[in-house]
Amino acid sequence: MTVAQAVVEFLGNQYTVDKVGAEEYRGRLIPGMFGIFGHGNVAGVGQALKQYQHNDPAFMPYYQGRNEQAQSHQAVGYARHTRRRATYAVSASVGPGSTNLLTGAALATTNRLPVLLLPSDVFATRAADPVLQQLERPDAYDISVNDAFRPLSRYFDRVSRPEQLFSALLNGLRVLTDPADTGAVTISLPQDVQAESLVVPAEFLAPREWRIRRPDADDEDIRRAADAIRSAKNPLIIAGGGVLYAYAEGELAKFAEATGIPVGNTQAGVGVLPWDHPRSVGAIGSTGTTAANAIAAKADLIIGIGTRYEDFTTASRTAFQNPLVTFININVTPLDAYKHGTALPIVADARKALVKLNAALGGYRVGADLDQLVADCKKRWDAIVNTAFDTRHTPLPSQNEIIGATNRAMDAADVVVCAAGSLPGDLHKMWRIRDSFGYHVEYAYSCMGYEIPGGLGVKRAAIAEATAGGTQRDVVVMVGDGSYLMMHTELVTAVAERLKLIVVLIQNHGYASIGALSESLGSQRFGTKYRTHDAEHHTFDDGDTLPIDLALNAESLGVKVIRVAQGENAIADLEAAVTVAKAAPENDGPVLIYIESDPLLDAPDSESWWDVPVSEVSELESTQQAFAGYTQSKSRQRQLLG
Structure with missing residues (x-):
């Protein structure tokens, strides 16, 4: 068989086993593989997946995505909801397809969550150097763009010869299933090596169990x-x-x-x-x-x-x-x-x-x-949150009201998903959690664009959970317009697979989180608004609001959209919209709820601090005042806690 075929068959026979108290668990470690195919992997991993799909569609299901980074986010979302017992593999073509995975690798490793990345690489034989999309360095010709994965991965290997595959995969999965060492596992596969044949020992392809280590305390x-x-x-x-x-x-x-x-x-x-x-x-x-x-x-x-x-x-x-x-x-x-x-x-x-x-x-x-x-x-604190949830603002509601309405409309077992902007902080302090699986906010890397693909990963895990006789859960993604524009294309994936993902899209016409931070640091929300360009002053701060219709954008992708109108009934209408979306059939595809908010209405104060340095010297009075406050807060900082 080829190297790529050996990869697919090996991964299809890997199982996670775990014991928590009296509960015994055994399940597929890699239940499927994502991939966008190009000249680096179409004849390797792509061919292998097609061959196994033809022979046994359930052995290693292939899932299509629209962006390699988003595919890795789906794998991470799945891994977190399964408590690191399972994840997906992600195949990518050579060059930009592979480097699109870099952010995903960093996010997985930072969050200590497993994902298996299989980026294609340039020819190991160098028979056709330089190939399309190959990076050439005159000082180090053995370096490719895939070497950028080394500092971002918990394990990195390159299979330059077919027989190296055995140790690469075994070492990689050892790290993938180790709770003390997990993160992104990257195994670089040169495009020519993927298609080469080798004799594979039967014991390598036999079903193998990976027991999650749970060390006892001394x-x-x-x-x-x-x-x-x-x-x-x-x-x-x-x-x-x-x-x-x-x-x-x-x-x-x-x-x-x-x-x-x-x-x-x-x-x-x-x-x-x-x-x-x-x-x-x-x-x-x-x-x-x-x-x-x-x-x-x-x-x-x-x-x-x-x-x-x-x-x-x-x-x-x-x-x-x-x-x-x-x-x-x-x-x-x-x-x-x-x-x-x-x-x-x-x-x-x-x-x-x-x-x-x-x-x-x-x-x-x-x-x-x-x-x-x-x-x-x-x-x-409960009284503070009640006030934040219940105080009504018109014509645009606060984000606090939106969070409260969404929280009330969701069932206890449902999962809220978020990652970046002002929402994660507001959710952290105010979300009223009722189920241990009900909150999924990626905040170690706080990656803009994670929300929708990460939510799809959670949804896949929730479907698997329900199919196995577990809890039925809806997955609700809360995302701001800035993060939505970063990586909304995986809505097409949800449409294609008819995955019921509920998205609450909050439009505030800019980067609300950084705008508030910028203002607190004396930089007056510079560069954080979505406005037309003032060429005379070269600024985006004071122009007209951009005529962007994100609800129409989602509709154009095939998503069912519910628009919440501005006005005094906005919060009641939002709560009703979430209820309607939850009542939709499970295989009816994604639903997006569009609502506008006022970005200048803040969440309750945590009475705490975050160290973001302020310019020591400035001609702006606002920055001078911010530095005085920064110096005062900095004086409370301890170098070693003990």
């Missing part, structure tokens, strides 16, 4: 952690995505309820507890709630569980103001367990560590003062 580490918790007056848990990937929500709830320790969550950790759980203080950090941030400021012990401590989580190291604060970091990845000079790193699966901590802390509970503080802070 008993001495647990003892020391339990001692530290008992000694703390104001402990706080920061729960990240690692809690969800470990299926540790139940143990976390048991731990919080038994000890009374409040739980704040990162973006990736939304869903670890329902929003109204008595011990949940919600989002923490720069996009956090006033409840979580008030408690974090006083905390003398932080118990980080499955968090990578992004700067939004720590409010750029200003969130924790108690000079005696220390950290216990529980993480399956050593890099994250040792962050911030932690007093006690515990390299372990989150669920297994919590099981041991629950046993070690029998009878311990925080004091009444912390109980009362949590209750008071939660009550205050």
